[in-house]
Amino acid sequence: MGIIERKEREKEQRREEIVTAAEKIFFEKGLAIATMDEIAEAAELSKGTLYLYYKSKEDLYLAVAMRGSEIMYKMFLEATSPEKSTIERIAGLAEAYYRFFKQNRDYFRMYQYFDNSQFHKQVSQDMLHTCATNDQKIWDLVIGLIQQGIDEGLFDADLDAKQAAIILWANGNAIMRLMDREDTYFTEHMKLDLEATLQKAYQLILEGMMTKKGKVKYHAIRQIEETV
Amino acid sequence: MGIIERKEREKEQRREEIVTAAEKIFFEKGLAIATMDEIAEAAELSKGTLYLYYKSKEDLYLAVAMRGSEIMYKMFLEATSPEKSTIERIAGLAEAYYRFFKQNRDYFRMYQYFDNSQFHKQVSQDMLHTCATNDQKIWDLVIGLIQQGIDEGLFDADLDAKQAAIILWANGNAIMRLMDREDTYFTEHMKLDLEATLQKAYQLILEGMMTKKGKVKYHAIRQIEETV
DNA sequence: CCCATTAAATGACTATCAGTCAGTAAATTG
DNA sequence: CAATTTACTGACTGATAGTCATTTAATGGG
Numbered sequence: 001m002g003i004i005e006r007k008e009r010e011k012e013q014r015r016e017e018i019v020t021a022a023e024k025i026f027f028e029k030g031l032a033i034a035t036m037d038e039i040a041e042a043a044e045l046s047k048g049t050l051y052l053y054y055k056s057k058e059d060l061y062l063a064v065a066m067r068g069s070e071i072m073y074k075m076f077l078e079a080t081s082p083e084k085s086t087i088e089r090i091a092g093l094a095e096a097y098y099r100f101f102k103q104n105r106d107y108f109r110m111y112q113y114f115d116n117s118q119f120h121k122q123v124s125q126d127m128l129h130t131c132a133t134n135d136q137k138i139w140d141l142v143i144g145l146i147q148q149g150i151d152e153g154l155f156d157a158d159l160d161a162k163q164a165a166i167i168l169w170a171n172g173n174a175i176m177r178l179m180d181r182e183d184t185y186f187t188e189h190m191k192l193d194l195e196a197t198l199q200k201a202y203q204l205i206l207e208g209m210m211t212k213k214g215k216v217k218y219h220a221i222r223q224i225e226e227t228v
Numbered sequence: 229m230g231i232i233e234r235k236e237r238e239k240e241q242r243r244e245e246i247v248t249a250a251e252k253i254f255f256e257k258g259l260a261i262a263t264m265d266e267i268a269e270a271a272e273l274s275k276g277t278l279y280l281y282y283k284s285k286e287d288l289y290l291a292v293a294m295r296g297s298e299i300m301y302k303m304f305l306e307a308t309s310p311e312k313s314t315i316e317r318i319a320g321l322a323e324a325y326y327r328f329f330k331q332n333r334d335y336f337r338m339y340q341y342f343d344n345s346q347f348h349k350q351v352s353q354d355m356l357h358t359c360a361t362n363d364q365k366i367w368d369l370v371i372g373l374i375q376q377g378i379d380e381g382l383f384d385a386d387l388d389a390k391q392a393a394i395i396l397w398a399n400g401n402a403i404m405r406l407m408d409r410e411d412t413y414f415t416e417h418m419k420l421d422l423e424a425t426l427q428k429a430y431q432l433i434l435e436g437m438m439t440k441k442g443k444v445k446y447h448a449i450r451q452i453e454e455t456v
Numbered sequence: 457c458c459c460a461t462t463a464a465a466t467g468a469c470t471a472t473c474a475g476t477c478a479g480t481a482a483a484t485t486g
Numbered sequence: 487c488a489a490t491t492t493a494c495t496g497a498c499t500g501a502t503a504g505t506c507a508t509t510t511a512a513t514g515g516g
Contacts, residue, residue, distance in 0.1 A: 003484075007492085014493095030346030032260075035473060046495045051475065112344055117337075117410040118258030132413060139418070160428075162420050167429040170402030175394065182345040185360060190367070192390050200388075201395040204436035205429075231513075235463085242464095263502060274466045279504065 015053050018043050023064045027106040031061050031113065058122040061110070062131060068107025069134045072100045076141055086148050087217040093142060094168065094202050101176045109180060139165065154214035164209055171201045243281050246271050251292045255334040259289050259341065286350040289338070290359060296335025297362045300328045304369055314376050315445040321370060322396065322430050329404045337408060367393065382442035392437055399429045 021043035025034045036057055040047040054060040079096035080089040101108045113119040120128065147161040155164070175198045178186055186192050207215055249271035253262045264285055268275040282288040307324035308317040329336050341347040348356065375389040383392070403426045406414055414420050435443055 007483095011493095030344070032346060032350070036475080037473075047474085048476075048496065049494055052493075057474065109345075112340070115405045115409060116258075116340055117408065118260055120409075120411060122260070128411075132417075135413075162418060163425045163428055166403065166406070166414075166420065166422075166425050167399070167432065170406070170429065171395070171399055174398030174402035177343045178394070178398070180345065181343060181348075183348060183356075185363075186394075189360075190390060192394065194394075197391045197394050200391055201398065201433075204395065205432055208432035208436045235512095239464095264504080265502075275503085276467065276505075277465055280464075285503070 018045070018050060018053050018060070019063050019067065021045075022060045023067070026061060026064055026110065030109075031058070055124045055127075056122065058119065059124050059127045061113070062123060062127045065107065065110040065114075066130065066134060068104055068110060069131070069138070071104055071107065072097075073134070073138055073141075075100050076138060080141065080145060085217070085221075086145070086152055087154055087214065088221055089145055090149055090154075090206075091218065091221060093145065094172065094206075097169075097172050098176070098198065101179070105180060108176065112177070142169070149214070153211055154217065155209050156211060159209055167205060168202070171205060172198065175201060246273070246278060246281050246288070247291050247295065250288045251295070254289060254292055254338070258337075259286070283352045283355075284350065286347065287352050287355045289341070290351060290355045293335065293338040293342075294358065294362060296332055296338060297359070297366070299332055299335065300325075301362070301366055301369075303328050304366060308369065308373060313445070313449075314373070314380055315382055315442065316449055317373055318377055318382075318434075319446065319449060321373065322400065322434075325397075325400050326404070326426065329407070333408060336404065340405070370397070377442070381439055382445065383437050384439060387437055395433060396430070399433060400426065403429060 018039075022034075022039045024042055025039045028034070029038075034057075036047050036050060039060070040050055043050070050060065054063060075096045076093060079092035084092065114131070142165045143161045146155065146159075146164050149155045150157060150159055150161060175194060179194045179198075186194060206218065210218060246267075250262075250267045252270055253267045256262070257266075262285075264275050264278060267288070268278055271278070278288065282291060303324045304321060307320035312320065342359070370393045371389045374383065374387075374392050377383045378385060378387055378389060403422060407422045407426075414422060434446065438446060
C-alpha cells in the first residue's frame with residue numbers, strides 16, 4: 001500500500017516541521033518563556049495540531065534537544081575515526097565536546113534541564129526513554145575508547161573507564177556552563193579566562209589518569225597541534 | 229523612635245516568614261510547579277502581600293536559595309578553622325561541599341537555575357546583586373586558601389588560584405548534580421558508584437595540582453582519616 | 457478618648473498560557 | 487458520489503502570575 005507509506009512519510013515530515021518551528025522559538029526564548037501559541041504560529045499550524053504530535057511542551061522541548069544530541073554524536077564519531085591513534089581519538093573527543101559547545105551553543109544550553117528532577121516529572125516516559133537511548137550511544141563511545149586506552153597501557157590499569165568518562169564529562173560540562181552564562185561575573189569581575197581554565201582542567205585530569213607511556217604520546221600530539 | 233524600629237523589625241520578620249513558607253513549597257515542588265497561592269496559604273497571608281515583599285516568584289525563589297548559600301558559607305568557614313594546617317583546610321573544603329550536598333540537598337538543587345541565562349532575565353537586578361555578593365564571599369574564601377597553598381609550596385607555583393578553585397568546584401558540582409538525579413540511569417543502569425567517582429575526581433585534580441611536598445602532606449592526612 | 461493620617465494587608469480581578477475537544481475539512485475507499 | 491477515515495482547527499477551560507482599589511489596623515495629635 002503506497003498511500004499508507006506516503007502518509008507515514010508525511011506524518012514524519014510534519015513532526016520534523018514542528019520540531020523545526022519549536023527549535024526556532026526555544027532557541028530565542030528558552031523553555032519557560034516560549035509559548036505553544038508562538039510555536040504553532042511559526043509552524044503555520046494550530047496549537048491543537050502540536051498536541052497531536054507531542055504530548056506536552058516539555059516533550060517537544062526534548063525532541064528539539066535530541067537533535068543536539070545527534071549532532072554531538074556525529075561530531076564524536078568524526079573525532080574518533082579509526083585511522084587515528086587511540087590517544088588522538090581521546091584528545092579528539094575532548095576537543096569535539098568543546099567544538100560542539102562553541103558551534104551549537106543553543107543545543108548545549110537546552111541540556112540544563114536534563115539534570116532537573118522536577119523537569120523529568122513533566123516529561124513522558126516515552127520521550128525520557130528516547131533520550132536515555134541516545135545518551136547511551138554517546139557514553140558507550142566514550143567509555144569504549146577510554147577502555148581501549150587502558151588496554152593499550154595509555155591509562156592506569158586500575159582506572160575505571162566509566163568513572164573516567166564521567167569525570168571528564170563533568171569537568172567540561174560544568175566549565176562550559178560557566179562560559180555560557182551571559183553575565184560578566186566570571187570573565188570581567190573575576191578576570192578569569194574560562195577557556196584556559198577548561199584546557200587546564202582537561203590536562204590535569206587526563207595526565208592524572210595516564211601512564212608514563214600515555215603522557216609521552218599525549219605530549220607528542222599536543223606538540224604537533226601547537227606547531228600547526 | 230522605638231516604634232519605627234519595632235516596625236522595621238516586624239517587617240524583616242515578615243520577610244523571613246514569607247521565605248520560610250516559600251522554602252517549604254519550593255522544596256516540595258520546585259520552581260516550575262510551586263504556585264504563589266500555595267506559598268501565600270503556607271505563610272497565612274494573601275498573595276498580594278507576598279508581592280509587597282518580593283517582586284516576583286523568581287525573586288522569592290532566590291531569596292530561599294540565599295539561605296542555602298549562607299549555610300554553605302558557614303560550613304566552609306567551619307571547615308577551614310585557623311588552627312588547622314593549610315592542607316587540612318583545603319581537604320576540608322572539598323569535604324564540606326560534599327557534606328553541604330548531602331545535608332542540604334534541597335538547597336543544592338535550587339542552584340541549578342543560577343546557570344540558566346533565561347532565568348537571570350526573570351529576576352530583579354537587586355536580587356542578582358545580592359546573590360553575586362554572597363557568591364563572592366565563598367569564592368574569596370576558596371581562592372584565598374588555594375593561594376595560601378601555593379605560597380606554602382603545597383601547590384605548583386605556576387598554578388592560578390582562581391582557575392584551580394573553578395576546576396575543583398566544577399568537578400564536584402557536576403558529579404553531585406548527577407547524584408541528585410532521581411532516575412536510576414547512572415547508579416543502576418550504568419552500575420556506577422558516583423560517590424567513588426567524586427572521590428577519584430577530587431584526588432586526580434588535587435594531586436595534579438600539588439607539589440611533591442603537598443602530596444606527602446595530603447597523603448599523611450588522608451591516612452589519618454582512614455584509620456579513624 | 458476620638459478622629460485624621462499613615463501603613464499593612466487583602467482578595468477580586470486581569471492577562472496569559474498549557475492543554476482539550478467538539479466540530480470541520482480533506483483525503484481515501486468502495 | 488456517498489461513506490468513512492484521517493488530519494486539522496480554534497474556541498474554550500482551568501490554572502496561575504501579577505495588580506490594584508479597597509479594607510483593616512496602628513499611630514499620634516488634639
